Amino acid sequence: MRALRSMIAGAALAAALATPAAAQFAVTPEPPKQEWSFEGVFGTYDLAAAQRGFQVYSEVCSNCHSMKQLHYRDLAGIGLSTDQIKAVAAAVQVPAGLNDSGEPINGPGTPASQFRSPFPNEKAARAALNGALPPDLSLIINAREGHADYVYAILNGYVTPPSDFKLLAGMNYNEYFPGHQIGMPQPLRDGQVTFADGTPNTLPQMSHDVATFLAWASNPELAERKQIGVRIILFLVFMTGITYAVKRKVWADVH
Amino acid sequence: MAGIQESTFRNPVINWIDTRLPIFTMMQKEYGNFPTPKNFNYLWNFGALSMVILVIMIATGIFLAMNYQPNVTMAFDSVQRIMRDVNYGWLIRYAHQNGASMFFIVVYIHIFRGLYYGSYKSPRELLWMLGVVILLIMMATAFMGYVLPWGQMSYWGATVITNLFSAFPIVGQPIVTWLWGGFSVDNPTLNRFFSLHYLLPFVLIGIVFLHVAALHIVGSNNPLGIDVKTPQDTLPFHPYYTVKDSVGLCVCLLVFATLIFFAPNFLGDPNNFIPANPLLTPSDIVPEWYLLPYYAILRAVPNKLGGVCLMFGSILILFVLPWLDTSKVRSARFRPIYRQLIWVWVASFFVLGMVGAHKPLGWWVLTGRIATLYYFAHFLIVLPLLPRFEKTLPVPESISQPVLGGGRLPRGVPARSMENA
Numbered sequence: 072m073r074a075l076r077s078m079i080a081g082a083a084l085a086a087a088l089a090t091p092a093a094a095q096f097a098v099t100p101e102p103p104k105q106e107w108s109f110e111g112v113f114g115t116y117d118l119a120a121a122q123r124g125f126q127v128y129s130e131v132c133s134n135c136h137s138m139k140q141l142h143y144r145d146l147a148g149i150g151l152s153t154d155q156i157k158a159v160a161a162a163v164q165v166p167a168g169l170n171d172s173g174e175p176i177n178g179p180g181t182p183a184s185q186f187r188s189p190f191p192n193e194k195a196a197r198a199a200l201n202g203a204l205p206p207d208l209s210l211i212i213n214a215r216e217g218h219a220d221y222v223y224a225i226l227n228g229y230v231t232p233p234s235d236f237k238l239l240a241g242m243n244y245n246e247y248f249p250g251h252q253i254g255m256p257q258p259l260r261d262g263q264v265t266f267a268d269g270t271p272n273t274l275p276q277m278s279h280d281v282a283t284f285l286a287w288a289s290n291p292e293l294a295e296r297k298q299i300g301v302r303i304i305l306f307l308v309f310m311t312g313i314t315y316a317v318k319r320k321v322w323a324d325v326h
Numbered sequence: 327m328a329g330i331q332e333s334t335f336r337n338p339v340i341n342w343i344d345t346r347l348p349i350f351t352m353m354q355k356e357y358g359n360f361p362t363p364k365n366f367n368y369l370w371n372f373g374a375l376s377m378v379i380l381v382i383m384i385a386t387g388i389f390l391a392m393n394y395q396p397n398v399t400m401a402f403d404s405v406q407r408i409m410r411d412v413n414y415g416w417l418i419r420y421a422h423q424n425g426a427s428m429f430f431i432v433v434y435i436h437i438f439r440g441l442y443y444g445s446y447k448s449p450r451e452l453l454w455m456l457g458v459v460i461l462l463i464m465m466a467t468a469f470m471g472y473v474l475p476w477g478q479m480s481y482w483g484a485t486v487i488t489n490l491f492s493a494f495p496i497v498g499q500p501i502v503t504w505l506w507g508g509f510s511v512d513n514p515t516l517n518r519f520f521s522l523h524y525l526l527p528f529v530l531i532g533i534v535f536l537h538v539a540a541l542h543i544v545g546s547n548n549p550l551g552i553d554v555k556t557p558q559d560t561l562p563f564h565p566y567y568t569v570k571d572s573v574g575l576c577v578c579l580l581v582f583a584t585l586i587f588f589a590p591n592f593l594g595d596p597n598n599f600i601p602a603n604p605l606l607t608p609s610d611i612v613p614e615w616y617l618l619p620y621y622a623i624l625r626a627v628p629n630k631l632g633g634v635c636l637m638f639g640s641i642l643i644l645f646v647l648p649w650l651d652t653s654k655v656r657s658a659r660f661r662p663i664y665r666q667l668i669w670v671w672v673a674s675f676f677v678l679g680m681v682g683a684h685k686p687l688g689w690w691v692l693t694g695r696i697a698t699l700y701y702f703a704h705f706l707i708v709l710p711l712l713p714r715f716e717k718t719l720p721v722p723e724s725i726s727q728p729v730l731g732g733g734r735l736p737r738g739v740p741a742r743s744m745e746n747a
Contacts, residue, residue, distance in 0.1 A: 300587025
């Protein structure tokens with residue numbers, strides 16, 4: 072009876088913890104589950120996918136979205152070599168301090184540079200984009216319910232709106248965006264990016280790759296974290312066993 | 327040499343120190359020989375566990391503070407710098423972030439243990455009340471710590487919670503302005519919360535010391551809820567309970583490590599990965615999971631002042647619990663009705679937690695009100711009246727005699743009567 076009651080309490084706790092904050096709009100469907108290389112206890116990032124995703128970000132997303140928390144040196148985390156990183160950084164113009172007359176100037180990036188931001192500030196972004204502010208993508212996977220599934224669903228969620236749906240001027244219909252009205256026009260279409268490794272450039276493939284890249288950008292420590300975690304768990308299981316054996320021995324004369 | 331301590335330690339260095347400052351004798355008395363009831367179950371681990379977590383929180387917090395910037399323009403980015411560029415910064419931060427959750431899990435179980443076995447009853451009232459003070463300080467510390475990363479939920483959580491004080495007539499709004507250090511949650515608020523978040527854990531250590539000191543005066547309760555009568559009822563704390571606590575600690579660290587390494591953001595809110603924006607309110611403002619039950623109580627009442635009073639009342643009522651429960655029998659084992667109703671109270675607490683996570687719409691409102699009603703009725707009606715109806719079961723003579731069938735004196739038990747038995 073007591074065991075049953077504690078089970079019920081446990082289930083209630085699990086339910087309490089697992090309940091999402093709140094569905095924002097009842098009509099927005101849950102993003103469908105996708106397969107991700109970085110899921111599970113031993114999951115790590117598919118580096119080839121993350122590199123392709125970085126290409127998608129550079130060629131498409133970075134025209135509007137910043138990633139301020141990242142530096143080009145961080146790209147070593149998705150397997151780019153030092154020379155590749157130098158080349159990637161040198162290809163963009165980033166703020167490079169002031170010139171001799173005190174005016175801000177741009178110069179080629181270095182591995183230590185922050186990712187280039189498409190707009191100097193929020194007002195410039197809103198002025199250029201019909202009043203919309205594209206969110207910074209550094210942490211986007213962590214910052215949305217549904218995480219990578221959500222980003223994938225948004226990129227694939229541009230469908231024809233229902234005939235009775237009233238779309239505001241300059242807005243776009245997206246099945247998975249809360250309220251369905253999204254400022255961002257469909258960013259990715261089949262064949263938009265050409266991958267050097269010959270991977271098919273379909274919309275699902277590109278959005279899966281870019282979501283993998285963004286997942287890495289949000290949690291660059293994930294692979295190392297899980298690797299250490301497995302060792303620590305094994306150690307603690309071993310310690311629990313030893314400690315319990317010692318406890319039994321110490322208590323043997325009491326019972 | 328009047329009053330000098332006669333130390334029995336053989337090691338000359340320890341003996342020299344102990345003669346002048348008997349800390350080794352004290353440790354030996356309080357943690358070595360300390361007579362402890364022999365019938366503890368694993369629920370008695372959780373006091374020691376919470377102490378370990380407190381130490382982990384302070385240790386990780388000190389290193390976080392070395393890299394954190396308590397300024398509204400830099401706070402969010404400085405946390406990301408800790409996560410990305412500081413050596414093992416992610417480990418320190420995830421340990422601290424999930425450590426807060428572990429602290430509450432462990433302390434809530436510790437409190438439940440006290441409720442189930444009547445540990446709050448005479449002579450342990452003050453011990454219990456010090457525990458409630460610890461809970462309150464913990465909540466304040468956790469709340470202010472949650473503000474520091476300066477994400478959306480940090481900012482809006484701080485705004486909602488500090489605004490609660492505005493419910494009080496006349497003094498309310500000035501108190502809120504005074505708390506904020508301005509006319510909204512802003513840089514002065516962040517600065518003072520950081521300062522207090524660093525200070526309060528050390529206050530906590532002081533109160534924990536008093537909590538433990540009070541425990542060592544009155545002695546531990548036990549699953550039978552009866553007093554220790556003879557030395558046969560007790561075991562020396564070391565090695566019996568040091569090793570038993572170690573087993574619990576290993577399991578606790580297993581859960582902790584699983585959270586840190588495999589689900590570090592499971593208990594967090596995605597909104598806190600968005601930098602604080604005073605112009606954009608999140609669609610739903612929710613506190614961290616450990617404060618959800620109180621948040622539900624707050625929202626159960628349509629009147630703001632009433633909600634605030636009930637919310638504070640839900641903790642403050644614990645202070646008078648020793649006098650609300652009039653039953654002389656401590657342990658729920660011998661109280662057949664209380665033994666059922668305590669689970670109803672626990673259920674109401676969990677239900678409140680779930681209600682707190684949802685918008686107060688539809689049947690969540692009614693559920694929240696019913697759960698709130700029982701939360702208070704349990705303390706204010708059930709506990710005072712229950713002894714009139716409840717037929718308690720016969721309580722055993724002593725810890726060792728009828729229950730454990732006697733048994734010989736275990737090795738290492740000091741053959742002297744317990745001073746406080």
